Amino acid sequence: MTTIGILGGGQLGRMLALVGYPLGARFRFLDPAPDAPMRFLAEQVCAHYDDVNALEQFADELDVVTYEFENVPVTSAHYLQERVTIFPPADALRVAQDRYEEKSFFNSLGIPTPRFTRVNSLLELESAIEQIHLPAVLKTRRFGYDGKGQFVIETQSDAERAWQSIGSGSCILEEWIDFTRELSLLAVRNREGARAFYPLVENHHREGILRLSLAPAPNLFSALQAQAEDYAERVLDALNYVGVIAIEWFQVGERLLANELAPRVHNSGHWTMEGAATSQFENHLRAILGLPLGAVTTRGHSAMMNLIGELPDLNALLQIPGAHLHLYDKAPRPGRKLGHVTIVERNEETRNERLEQVAKIINRESTRTGMALRREISRKDGSK
């Protein structure tokens, strides 16, 4: 029997375990939170990720280690690597943890990104503004997620306020992209080097948090998918990657600019649980276990909406034919992802109708529907 260690016991880890038990795996988690979402359904080592004793205890007799969030200390990954197989490679963590490294990495592979430059002081910010032009986005290099650690600079006079607000010595200033839409690509590579790519997903954020994913992305044309797969392949090869990776893109006209990557299963891939022949969770596990990848064929047109901050009327939600509920067993808190709902239908029209019903229940306090949501795309990256 295979035991898989997972760094991080949030909803992604929880869903990995739920999908992994049927593959015959057992699970052990390392997570400092006593109320981690996985707590009822697997063994937990409750400690910080840099606690060497805990890492030792965690690693004992594991067959393979993986992680469900990218801010695992790289030193911990290296420590574990000496003891047990760890996938995805620690190098992917290093790249994903630093926006400057990440964008430089994309560019080094010939993958276009928005223009960007390092900024380490207010003085440097001012000269960066000369170079990048306004509007531009100031972002911390590290630990940004759900739109945190970002400031949009519209005029020169914003610069000082932005610098104070971000309050970090290590930033990048990034060109503001007037994108058509935000997309993500879920790709997977197994230990034998086999790859698979799910279709591009269209993502909608509000307040920096992913709200809605549509899969496949509406009006997806094959050249766009091919471009994304070509870029993703370069990333997989360069990192000698094993597991699922998510790459987020800005679509500008018919071009893709890479925004960021997540070396793990991703919120924008949750639709795959009902919407694809094999889910991102199962394919991640198959990949790291040295098993063949499962088919990524879609079952129709899917949508995924996050349940954020508080739970809606679940009874009403479950009355919608074909609506699937995924709760994470987390206490409600503003801005917190508590669960998600998926819809999969044979055609886009029915999917959109169902989605409107879901959106009405989720956004009952307002009159926003899923379709309205689509029109108020907020300018954010980082759907982590």
Add this chain to the structure above:
Amino acid sequence: MTTIGILGGGQLGRMLALVGYPLGARFRFLDPAPDAPMRFLAEQVCAHYDDVNALEQFADELDVVTYEFENVPVTSAHYLQERVTIFPPADALRVAQDRYEEKSFFNSLGIPTPRFTRVNSLLELESAIEQIHLPAVLKTRRFGYDGKGQFVIETQSDAERAWQSIGSGSCILEEWIDFTRELSLLAVRNREGARAFYPLVENHHREGILRLSLAPAPNLFSALQAQAEDYAERVLDALNYVGVIAIEWFQVGERLLANELAPRVHNSGHWTMEGAATSQFENHLRAILGLPLGAVTTRGHSAMMNLIGELPDLNALLQIPGAHLHLYDKAPRPGRKLGHVTIVERNEETRNERLEQVAKIINRESTRTGMALRREISRKDGSK
């Protein structure tokens, strides 16, 4: 947060938990086996089902109790009923635990069964043979499963051997039915009385153990489905049933004869996890939690094959596009259900091709394929 207690921690309980966590439920199991398949993924009270102290501890602060096998002592169900809501109703247990009660119950609702009569001694067996005619099947009234507790009597001279072999004072003698095929219907009714019916499934047994289910049953015609649903509805109503129920049938020409019922999720419904919009497991939980039922729409043509006795080459299995593996974390043992594989495809031809591939790997020791399996239907009921 809702906590569900489950009597029995086998694979059915395990799959209920795996499907139930996303609905926001937590689980506690009562099972006497320290190596119960659910042991890694929920809390377990490890004790016998008639241990009153254990029942007390098990019931503490549960919201609802259900069971995953029908041989839970009815007295234990009654004991729990005083303390906590229990679904399906204990009455369904009582009926399902005794073949005489069960068949009498069907007949009392106008649902035809094979002819049968009670037999409590060798003398009674001899006169029962006069009444029922040969061939006939001698079955113990209680605790029969996977073809155990049955003896086919072909000639008068078999009678004594049959009686000795069964070795029980409480039997029925049942008419031998030259059936066209064996079918099962999965039905579900929730606390508000809403019902849903999955399509009839065609089942194939060998050595008394379910090997293969095809869903929907090939050549299913609407009058047959309507007949099964009409009969099932009578059962649901008579028992004021809540949860999933499986009813097994013999199809004889265009008629259905009821064979037995299982007041729980059922092996012949495992295909629903990939093959239907909502699985039998999720609908069972929705039903007992007072939630609306999920759509039972099929996603295409499904097949389910059990993995029995020992595991096949899993790597080879997972290479088959669209094959889904479900392991139960049980030690190999002859005749033991260790897992199952499902296939779902848009059309029957592709489903059958995939199924042949699966069957070749599962039955590698022989040259039997899934299709060959279909031709060697063995004469058994009881797929529990």
